[in-house]
Amino acid sequence: MDLSQALQEYLDYLSVERNCSANTVAAYGRDLSRYLADLADQGVTQPEEVTRQMIEAHEAALEDVGLAPASVERAVSAIKGFHRFMVADEICQNFPTADLPLPSKPQRLPDVISIEQASALLDQPWPQTAAGQRDRAMLEVLYGCGVRVSELCGLDLRDVALDEEVIRVFGKGSKERVIPILGTAAEALGSYLGSWRGLLVGRTPTQAVFLNQRGGRISRQSVHKIVERAGRMAGIEGLHPHTLRHSFATHMLEGGADLRVVQELLGHANIATTQLYTHVDRTHVRSVYLAAHPRAHVS
Template identity: 40%
Template sequence: MADVLAAFTDHLRYEKARSEHTVRAYTGDVRGLIAFAGARGVPISCIDLSLLRAWLAEQTRRGAARSTIARQVSSAKTFCTWAVRDGVMASNPATRLQAPRAQRVLPTVLAPEQAAAAIDAAAAPPDAVPSDGGLPETGSPRPVALRDRVILELLYSCGIRVGELCGLDLADVDADRRVLRVIGKGDKQRSVPYGRPAEEALRLWLTVGRPELATPASADALLLGVRGGRLDQRMARSVVHRATGDGEGASIGPHGLRHSAATHLLEGGADLRVVQELLGHSSLATTQLYTHVSVERLRAVHDQAHPRA
């Protein structure tokens, strides 16, 4: 089992170019599938459709969400396709496997004024404790405050994913055209424009903030932690949650800013396919979710404001 899992992991990582999150999730799913088969005396080469269905039924019985079951179906399909190709299985038992229809949940979005307030909140006072737990820097404004504002500006202005943000290098910033070169899922590259507020935040970070934090470990990373290494995703999420938490409700994370950016673009009249390109969605159906968000918000305003609603 260990050899098969290792080979499958390499396939996901190097051939399919899946993200580390996807690699961990799919590998964990397949490990569970193989263990389920082994407990019933079924070797990997003899896994069939009935066993796959029994495995999924067991996950449902244990209370797995529909989204989790859908991912496990995808994991099983990917694994079986690879296993047939590499001679681990003689035939693919997953071709007739069906995933449950996912429940589409409308994402939480900020109002434009809430997004602006969150970005302003990221620029904490110079004597505030840094968001990533280091010692307060001297001088005004603090390098970490400048960096935190860039994090909020780029996530909201560009609608990029937090992993894409943390993976940015200095060479990915085209300051003349105000465009970022972003490497998204599947190592697909796209160009994303950013606005003038983000341009000013980047200028201050690159000229004032980053030089104070940079070390030999910084290499070409655009955004840095307090020790000079590349900013990691957990810290970026912490920055966003701190900035969007107003004490009146739950804060949102980086993906909430991405949802907000997409919604505000559509509400401002942007074409759906343009938003699809900006977000890096492979399917237009994924982007269409944001049209439902806009309709729901329109209905909510109508119900509240119209005398005959």
């Protein structure tokens, strides 16, 4: 089996057996296709022909073209996983990445906004239109629940239980978690679902919570634009949906929330360094959320 065939086997393994997201599989596919193209330029097409020196040269080439450190680290991680898979699946015995370290990357603190900025963002006048109230609800959920933008876009009506004060999201690897939704986030989402969403529904019914102007599920790109525009209106330039997630976590911790509770809410397998995911009783999660989140209560 040559490297191209092995790559397809590996991507199938990530998708089917490891249950990785489509975005993860696509990213690994791009990294490894570039790697295999580099090897092919050197006349290398078989797994047994790859050497550690070739891999280190490929890593250096990625750095030379100005690829971000995090992107280089992901590419090397993909290469290590690919070779580990080939050995484990007995495609080859050659293991050139056995002790290959991942490149170091500078630590970068996540962007956050202050509680005052969050209030200015979310309390700004929102248009009394379906789109305006949808946008308000989306930003309230992003900041009030700390969800990823992909999780927000993936929300279906069956995932929302406002009477139980929770929403259900599916994170990386389709891992399900239940998050409290309270205060202004619950009020904004309830208002949107009760009075405005129906005005966006198109000819083809959909279970998506957040709809675009054509009645379909809203895209991640659209959410990015809406968040950036709302931030600009509140005097916050370059606001990103992930900034609201980081701000959610920071403000919860500043409000006294336990690190394990925030870990549960965010759906992190690891937090800070290599801290393992710790299950926290959801009743405790809700009580801490009520006490710690600055927008957990409707005034």
